[in-house]
Amino acid sequence: MPDTHATAHPDAAPRAWPPGITRIPYWLYQDADVLKHEQRTLFEGPVWNFLALEADIPNRGDYRTTFVGAMPVVVVRGAGGAIHAFENRCAHRGALIVLEDSGTARDFTCAYHAWRYDLEGSLCSVAFQRGVNGKGGMPADFRAGDHAPRRLRTAAIGGLVFGTLSDATPDIETYLGAGVAAKLKRVLNRPVEVLGRFAQPMPNNWKLYAENVRDTYHASLLHSFFTTFRITRFSQAGGITLSENGGHHASATIATVEGSDGAYKDQGIRSDNDGLRLRDMSFLDAVDEFGDGIQLQILTVFPTLVLQQTHNSLAIRHFLPNGTGAMTLHWTYLGFADDPPEMRRRRLKQANLVGPAGFISLEDGCIGGFVQRAAATAGDEQAVVEMGGRSVETQATRATEVAVRGFWQLYRTLTGL
């Protein structure tokens, strides 16, 4: 890892960052040139960016629009069933080609000058290419095939569609590593159905959320809902699976009580003594649907995807930078297509735990902003990331910041910062 980035990346931030992953200088969350550098080296680099769910685009011509960092992207189901993705930028004058969040199209026509693209993002016609009444038009040697928005390679795993702009990105399973890939497929083991979408703008740099979701240390400290109402036990087992490159992780909280279905209600009664008891515990009537006792699993795919299993509440969280000091978290609540009605109701009620108003995730909406504001003039000061040691490895505890260090390990490798 270079100890200076000035020569390797002339456009990189000029500030210093000593080698290592246990000290994080605050200028990384503040400097506008860092975001530009991240766009080129990270988002458009050798990573798989989440684009859509396969369930979003089941049929030919179905599309969604999204972003890779700040780059607008169209992801679409092509004629042969393959999934294509391309920059949402007309090759002519750079206008957005697609304006809707989702839809179905035979082809795409830019509104500005009606240049038309097929489902693979190839330019297929140019309006008035031969002019009007023999006048105007494009030069005779103009070839539509020479002009196209940038294309992304796509890959899918567990019904999640990813895209990359780099030829160097390994296949998706290799990218994730066997451990994290298995944890992903543990949850996404059959076709899903979207139950709802919500967006949550947050007043902080995107990396503060990337760290927050990997930070198992804060979970029972910042989020006191479960402990206040004595719903979980402090002794619960669990741990963190980390990919070799550090960038992806899966944390697990495992039930240690027999018959977890009734455990919540029993504990609700026990905590009745101090008056801190919820009136309607039915929303915590969880079932061990994956049959392995894991109650909570938070999984990240570097750079900006989270797959969440909170009891029976399943969701995709996709976060996108919105300038240096802001981001938007996009929630997609999921169920399985074959959910029986009682399981669907359970998922809808347990979703109260998560999301912008979630009992155990509400605080994550503001905590990044607290860092962004507090460190406003502390760009050259550093955060300390030493809980659970100084290494990057799979660990059998959640009292650790190992996955945060893992994030920075891959971040430094890719950005050269």
Add this chain to the structure above:
Amino acid sequence: MDAADATLLLRLAALNTAYGSTIDRDALEDWPDFFTENSFYRITTAANHARGLAAGVVYADSRDMLHDRVFALRRANIYERQAYRHVIGMPAILGHEADGSLRAEAPFLVVRTMRDGTMSLFAAGRYLDRLVEREGRLLFAAREVICDSPNFDTLLAIPL
């Protein structure tokens, strides 16, 4: 509009005013009293509602779940001090159901004021309601809060 509906409209408007005021003056413990015991309450977006997607950022199928939400806000959740100001427009009666319940809707704006004085238009949308008469009072058997924007800025702590 007949005289009965005109009276009903006024009662609905007064109910919505009292509802907004209860939240805005931080009398959240009284907020569940506007609902029936088995009431349904959901906060969602216009896009989810239009597509028939069932999830909510808040999803409750009992009045006790509303009590629990207030209890959690008071005792467990961490968020910066903030206040809402509801401005609820003229309600419209959508229909009378065979079971005696009433369907109604009303548009709303909610301005959020943070502890540092920052004010923002936090939410705009409409309430889609089903009401029943209980001992001379109108209660919500169902209140769906349908927000026009998909965005919930930073977090949603206080109910809408």
